[in-house]
Amino acid sequence: MKQVHFSHLLRTLLVIGLTSGVMSVRAQAVDVAAAEDLIKANKCGKCHSLDKQKDGPSFQKTAAKYKGKAEGDAKLFTHLTTSPMIEIDGVKEEHQKIKAKDDAAVKNVVKYILSR
Numbered sequence: 118m119k120q121v122h123f124s125h126l127l128r129t130l131l132v133i134g135l136t137s138g139v140m141s142v143r144a145q146a147v148d149v150a151a152a153e154d155l156i157k158a159n160k161c162g163k164c165h166s167l168d169k170q171k172d173g174p175s176f177q178k179t180a181a182k183y184k185g186k187a188e189g190d191a192k193l194f195t196h197l198t199t200s201p202m203i204e205i206d207g208v209k210e211e212h213q214k215i216k217a218k219d220d221a222a223v224k225n226v227v228k229y230i231l232s233r
């Protein structure tokens with residue numbers, strides 16, 4: 118009897134493990150709609166577009182710049198949350214800090230940009 122219960126427990130644990138594994142993979146996927154909404158709400162499009170150079174680099178250019186580099190996520194997260202100094206037409210100004218409900222929303226935007 119005990120044996121049966123034990124294997125049942127193991128199977129239950131295995132199922133839980135597999136399910137949470139699938140969920141964490143899903144949590145890492147980019148939510149494109151949420152990222153685009155947040156970028157729009159922050160008016161980042163004033164200086165950035167998907168594929169055209171404006172005052173700031175296109176998201177495709179930034180994705181290419183960090184392609185294959187492990188530090189891309191951290192660099193962009195810092196860029197978007199600490200208002201580093203940038204230069205536009207020779208004039209220095211602070212880069213716009215992104216307004217988002219939490220870090221996860223910012224990380225989603227970073228993933229979105231890096232996957233363009």
Ligand code: HEC
Pocket residue numbers: 156159160161162163164165172173174179182192193196197202203204205212213214215216226230
């Ligand atoms: C007033 C214009 C302006 C606005 C508004 C702006 N940016 Fe930028 N952004 C720039 C410029 C200029 C650079 C280039 C800075 C450099 O390379 O020194 C830049 C750089 C970047 C980079 C590349 C950073 C890197 O490490 O290569 C990303 C990503 C970015 N901006 C995202 C955003 C997002 C997201 C928003 C909205 C929250 C935003 N920007 C709003 C002008 C702007």
